[in-house]
Amino acid sequence: MEETDWRFKIAHREAWIGVGLALFNFVWWFGFAYGLGSRPVEEYSYIFGLPDWFFYSCVLGFLVISVLVIVIVKFFFIEVPFDEEEDSR
Template sequence: MAPKLTEKEKNQQIKKEALISAGLYIAFFIWWYFTGYGIAEKGAPETYTYVLGLPMWFFLSCIVGYVLFSIATIFVVKKFFKNFDLGEEEKEQVE
C-alpha cells in the first residue's frame, strides 16, 4: 500500500523526482554528445578503433551509454522515488 502524504509532501516529492529525471537526461545527453563527437576519430574508417565491429565512438555513445544510464535509472528509481497516490484524498462523509 502506498504511504499517505500531505499535499505539500506530494508536491515536494514530485519536484524532486522531476529534477532527478531531468538531471539523468542531461547527464545522458552530455555522455552521448562527448563520446559521440568528442572522441570521434578523424580520417579514414580504416584508422578507427573498433569494439565488437563498431567504431569506438559509436560503441561508447550508443551501447555503453544506454546500458549505463538504464542501470542508473533503475538505481535512482529504487533509491529516490516513492510510490504514492496522486489522487485527491476522499473525505469521509458522516451521515
Template sequence: MKDQRFRIAHKEALIGIGLVLINFAIWFGFAYGLGAGDPAHYSYILGFPAWFFYSCIAGTGFMILLIWTVMKLFFKEVPFEEEER
C-alpha cells in the first residue's frame, strides 16, 4: 500500500505548478500586453508605467492573496513520522 503522504504531496505539487503558471500568465499578459506600445503613450499609476504596476506590483499582491487562499483551502498538515500499523 502506497504511503498517503506521497499522494498528498503530489497533489500539492501540482497545485504549486498551477500557481506558477497563473503568476507567469498575469506577469506576461500585463507586461507585454500593456507595455508593447510606444513609451510616449504609456499611462502611469503611482508614478509607475501601468504595465509595470499591474504586472509587478498588483500582480504580486494578487498572487500573495491567491496563494494564502489556496494554502488555507487545499493544503493540509502532514506528519513527517511514519505511522505505526
C-alpha cells in the first residue's frame, strides 16, 4: 500500500482551520446580528451612525476575521511545493 503524501496531511489541517474560521465568523455575525438586532428599533444604539448590531456584526466582525485570517496564515500555514518531486519529510 502506498503511503499518503505528506502534503495531504498539511492540506487537511489547513482546511479544518479554514472551516473553524468560517464557523467562528458565522457565529460572530449571527450572535451580534440577531442578538442585538432583535430589539425594537427604538432601543437601538448607534455607532458612527450605524445600528450597534450592524456595526458589531458586519464592520467589527469583518475587521476581526481579517486580522485572524492574516495571523493564522502567517503563523500556522506552511508553504507546500506543488511539484511532483519526492521530498523526504
